[in-house]
Amino acid sequence: MNGTSSTTVGRDEAAAFALPERALAGVGSRPFGIYVHVPFCATRCGYCDFNTYTAGELGTSASPQSWMEGLRRELDFAAQMTGAPAVDTVFVGGGTPSLLGGDGLADVLGAIRSSFGLADGAEVTTESNPESTSPAFFDRLRAGGFTRISLGMQSAAQHVLKVLDRTHTPGRAVAAALEARAAGFEHVNLDLIYGTPGERDEDLDLSLDAVLSAGVDHVSAYALIVEDGTALARKVRRGELPAPDDDVLASRYERIDARLAEAGLTWYEVSNWARDDAACRHNLGYWDGGDWWGAGPGAHSHVGGVRWWNVKHPARYADQLAAGSLPVGGSEQLTAEDVHVERVMLTARLRTGLPVSELDAAEQRAAEEVVADGLLMREDDHLVLTARGRLLADAVVRTVLR
Numbered sequence: 001m002n003g004t005s006s007t008t009v010g011r012d013e014a015a016a017f018a019l020p021e022r023a024l025a026g027v028g029s030r031p032f033g034i035y036v037h038v039p040f041c042a043t044r045c046g047y048c049d050f051n052t053y054t055a056g057e058l059g060t061s062a063s064p065q066s067w068m069e070g071l072r073r074e075l076d077f078a079a080q081m082t083g084a085p086a087v088d089t090v091f092v093g094g095g096t097p098s099l100l101g102g103d104g105l106a107d108v109l110g111a112i113r114s115s116f117g118l119a120d121g122a123e124v125t126t127e128s129n130p131e132s133t134s135p136a137f138f139d140r141l142r143a144g145g146f147t148r149i150s151l152g153m154q155s156a157a158q159h160v161l162k163v164l165d166r167t168h169t170p171g172r173a174v175a176a177a178l179e180a181r182a183a184g185f186e187h188v189n190l191d192l193i194y195g196t197p198g199e200r201d202e203d204l205d206l207s208l209d210a211v212l213s214a215g216v217d218h219v220s221a222y223a224l225i226v227e228d229g230t231a232l233a234r235k236v237r238r239g240e241l242p243a244p245d246d247d248v249l250a251s252r253y254e255r256i257d258a259r260l261a262e263a264g265l266t267w268y269e270v271s272n273w274a275r276d277d278a279a280c281r282h283n284l285g286y287w288d289g290g291d292w293w294g295a296g297p298g299a300h301s302h303v304g305g306v307r308w309w310n311v312k313h314p315a316r317y318a319d320q321l322a323a324g325s326l327p328v329g330g331s332e333q334l335t336a337e338d339v340h341v342e343r344v345m346l347t348a349r350l351r352t353g354l355p356v357s358e359l360d361a362a363e364q365r366a367a368e369e370v371v372a373d374g375l376l377m378r379e380d381d382h383l384v385l386t387a388r389g390r391l392l393a394d395a396v397v398r399t400v401l402r
């Protein structure tokens with residue numbers, strides 16, 4: 001990123017990591033979120049490069065118990081450093097949070113309650129993998145104070161799930177969503193991946209039928225990204241699988257948008273659709289430049305223009321906290337230019353759009369050209385991506401910022 005003063009810090013510096021007064025000013029007067037990263041998976045999906053580990057990869061170096069001890073310590077540090085504002089949104093993500101079980105996840109929320117406290121009406125989400133959920137699991141989460149469930153469905157077609165190395169059956173994600181709703185969760189999300197090698201139009205239709213049969217109020221749909229260093233990337237490089245095709249991805253996106261919109265789920269971010277009032281408040285906080293503390297191995301945080309991230313390995317994470325220091329791997333103070341670039345990149349992807357007043361004269365001229373090309377439209381004092389613009393969102397942002 002342009003003009004960022006980025007540093008990687010050593011152990012002594014991590015012990016000394018502190019937030020400057022100017023970053024702390026106003027904490028608590030803006031929404032405050034907590035992200036908790038659970039770095040465990042039963043197996044690794046071939047497309048995924050998230051910071052997550054199987055039991056075999058960790059051996060005896062780290063465990064859910066050592067992670068939980070570290071997490072409690074980190075949350076206590078975080079509360080001390082920020083003045084413990086009431087938390088508006090919690091998002092437990094991974095990895096596979098559902099591997100902790102209902103009791104383990106209730107302990108995570110208990111630790112946040114005792115270090116920070118939750119604001120009235122807080123949104124509390126956990127990601128879950130369909131195969132590690134059950135009616136009893138959802139009952140426990142609901143009783144423990146969770147308000148929202150996000151399930152990784154990806155596809156309803158068996159052969160697509162196989163290419164993605166998913167271990168659940170095609171029907172399990174919808175069954176899990178129905179169980180979550182029966183347990184009293186009003187807010188349930190299903191994640192889809194589209195453009196997987198071998199996926200046909202009818203496979204996507206099957207997935208959309210399944211999503212809509214689950215009656216969820218939120219859907220995220222991501223084009224498959226072939227991440228460097230993954231098993232999927234190796235297969236594509238060796239020619240065993242074709243890379244996702246841009247034209248196919250575009251037509252699948254249009255199909256997803258049309259089917260979801262018809263069913264009353266409208267887009268509020270390029271990859272996210274929701275019924276009225278069901279947008280994920282936690283993610284909106286990221287996209288709106290809010291404050292959040294990311295706890296857990298490799299988690300990223302942002303408070304008042306300072307961004308930092310934790311060391312990635314669960315053993316190092318737990319060891320540093322046990323030794324009494326925050327496990328900070330690096331930090332950066334965002335410059336005014338960084339903040340501007342990020343705001344343009346993130347708000348342009350939202351249905352609420354990019355505020356024209358935040359663009360300088362040259363950027364406004366560039367944006368007018370994009371409007372003339374039919375990729376942005378003007379709505380009052382905001383610029384909103386058109387349907388075609390959503391397919392080319394990154395290019396739109398590059399043009400406005402050039």
Ligand SMILES: C[S@@+](CC[C@H](N)C(=O)[O-])C[C@H]1O[C@@H](n2cnc3c(N)ncnc32)[C@H](O)[C@@H]1O
Pocket residue numbers: 047048049050093094095096097127128129151152153154191192193222223224225226227
């Ligand atoms: C990292 S997972 C964590 C949650 C959970 N373990 C799961 O698999 O659903 C969160 C979501 O990221 C998306 N994702 C991960 N890697 C991706 C990739 N290479 N391309 C597109 N989407 C990806 C998937 O939709 C997945 O549901």
Ligand code: SF4
Pocket residue numbers: 040041043044045048049050052094095096129152
């Ligand atoms: S996609 Fe989810 S289940 Fe698969 S490896 Fe990544 S985090 Fe784990």
